[in-house]
Amino acid sequence: MRTLLLVRHAHARANADDTVSSTPPGAGLSEQGIEEAIALRDELAGREIDLGVATRLARTQQTLDLALGLREIQQTVEPLLDEIGFGAFEGGTLERYRAWAWNHPAAAPCPGGGESRVQAAARYAEGLDALLERPEDVVLAVSHALAVRYVVDASDGTLPANRVTPVGHATVHELSAQAVARAAETLRAWTVDPRFTDGPPHG
Numbered sequence: 001m002r003t004l005l006l007v008r009h010a011h012a013r014a015n016a017d018d019t020v021s022s023t024p025p026g027a028g029l030s031e032q033g034i035e036e037a038i039a040l041r042d043e044l045a046g047r048e049i050d051l052g053v054a055t056r057l058a059r060t061q062q063t064l065d066l067a068l069g070l071r072e073i074q075q076t077v078e079p080l081l082d083e084i085g086f087g088a089f090e091g092g093t094l095e096r097y098r099a100w101a102w103n104h105p106a107a108a109p110c111p112g113g114g115e116s117r118v119q120a121a122a123r124y125a126e127g128l129d130a131l132l133e134r135p136e137d138v139v140l141a142v143s144h145a146l147a148v149r150y151v152v153d154a155s156d157g158t159l160p161a162n163r164v165t166p167v168g169h170a171t172v173h174e175l176s177a178q179a180v181a182r183a184a185e186t187l188r189a190w191t192v193d194p195r196f197t198d199g200p201p202h203g
Contacts, residue, residue, distance in 0.1 A: 010036035012059035024056035037066035050136035080127030087114020106194035128184040154186035
């Protein structure tokens with residue numbers, strides 16, 4: 001891979017309800033999301049894309065399908081880029097999950113068998129490695145807010161924050177292979193000493 005076009009999925013029905021959803025396939029896009037994905041297709045018109053990648057969640061696959069339109073481009077599913085596992089918070093409000101996450105260290109296991117943010121970061125790094133090994137030059141990958149924020153920040157060496165900056169739906173983040181490799185390296189290093197850039201909690 002030479003270039004990664006990394007995108008958060010378009011607005012989903014779960015976003016409209018402000019609920020968390022990490023169990024595949026989950027709900028698809030809202031009407032707003034469909035419009036956003038079509039706008040993404042227009043934005044990407046004329047851009048070289050050699051491979052489309054989505055996660056196991058329907059909202060990413062639908063975004064990818066709409067963004068590619070009638071282009072005959074190979075598509076694949078990469079579970080390593082899936083949403084963080086929300087465990088006991090699945091189906092509940094994002095506000096409730098955030099209240100828990102913001103008061104626990106990055107390595108704290110999510111109640112109910114979910115993932116810690118350290119586990120998610122390690123998985124994202126592995127997913128980036130898998131993309132870097134792809135023979136296609138330009139990869140369009142549709143993932144989720146936390147994954148996109150972690151990867152984009154880590155691509156310039158910035159470590160994850162406890163309270164992450166929001167990521168826009170259906171917004172393209174273009175990263176070189178070198179930036180993707182740096183992101184994977186940064187995230188792996190962070191899992192060894194997972195201190196948030198915005199301070200406590202530690203653990």
